[in-house]
Amino acid sequence: MTASRSFDWDLILDRLTAFYHRGDWRVPYLRNHAENPFQVLVGTILSQRTRDANTDKASARLFAQYPGPRELAKAPKSALEKLIHSTGYYRTKARHIRATSQAILDRFGGQVPADRELLLTLPGVGPKTANCVLVFGYGLPAVPVDTHVHRIANRLGLVRTRTPEQTEREIVRRVPVEYWIPLNPVLVQHGQNICRPVGPRCPDCPIRELCATGVALRAGRTPPRKEDRPRLKRARTHRSGQSASPPARRRR
Numbered sequence: 001m002t003a004s005r006s007f008d009w010d011l012i013l014d015r016l017t018a019f020y021h022r023g024d025w026r027v028p029y030l031r032n033h034a035e036n037p038f039q040v041l042v043g044t045i046l047s048q049r050t051r052d053a054n055t056d057k058a059s060a061r062l063f064a065q066y067p068g069p070r071e072l073a074k075a076p077k078s079a080l081e082k083l084i085h086s087t088g089y090y091r092t093k094a095r096h097i098r099a100t101s102q103a104i105l106d107r108f109g110g111q112v113p114a115d116r117e118l119l120l121t122l123p124g125v126g127p128k129t130a131n132c133v134l135v136f137g138y139g140l141p142a143v144p145v146d147t148h149v150h151r152i153a154n155r156l157g158l159v160r161t162r163t164p165e166q167t168e169r170e171i172v173r174r175v176p177v178e179y180w181i182p183l184n185p186v187l188v189q190h191g192q193n194i195c196r197p198v199g200p201r202c203p204d205c206p207i208r209e210l211c212a213t214g215v216a217l218r219a220g221r222t223p224p225r226k227e228d229r230p231r232l233k234r235a236r237t238h239r240s241g242q243s244a245s246p247p248a249r250r251r252r
């Protein structure tokens with residue numbers, strides 16, 4: 001690989017999609033729980049600092065009893081804490097979920113807003129949660145960056161950043177908007193299975209020759225050098241979550 005190669009997002013996404021289509025791989029929580037914006041929002045709050053399996057079980061229990069903001073705003077605190085106990089930080093999460101449910105009723109007529117700035121005014125909602133609601137709840141282009149997306153974007157050589165917030169800003173600048181919606185679920189699944197935080201399985205990786213870290217490893221050097229990093233094409237500028245008709249490449 002040379003410095004002239006550039007990120008081929010179609011190839012990266014197609015390779016990863018085909019790879020995870022076969023075999024028994026872990027599937028990201030939101031891949032199976034998209035569509036209902038309120039449940040995406042609450043599920044993402046529950047998913048903070050816990051494993052997907054815990055989020056899955058707790059949200060199934062929670063939504064069976066309290067499916068929407070009207071029910072959750074009135075839910076007894078102790079009952080709520082008990083239902084979500086297994087996700088950790090359950091007192092804080094229960095407080096945020098009740099307050100956010102009440103705010104959605106009081107300020108937005110019971111509908112979760114499809115607007116990033118408004119979402120960020122809700123208790124317990126940060127950039128990742130707001131972007132998850134836009135992408136998975138409304139199909140609007142945004143870039144939810146969790147630890148998997150942050151780590152893989154750096155390993156690929158797409159960004160050189162220290163925090164998920166910086167990574168989100170750089171991805172928005174550098175990745176064409178039509179790839180934003182499919183990016184998160186594919187990279188999260190890759191991070192859960194192959195590009196793991198510790199001990200990434202680079203020899204098994206279907207995009208290793210498209211990745212700065214993979215290229216450097218094959219050449220016997222680490223960390224990657226500048227010439228290992230793919231060239232970046234400048235993306236069209238686009239404000240996250242503001243399009244009513246998403247130019248999504250595809251929905252997963």
Ligand code: SF4
Pocket residue numbers: 152155156194195196200201202205206207208209211212213214215
């Ligand atoms: S080659 Fe290694 S570091 Fe690069 S994406 Fe694959 S598993 Fe991750």
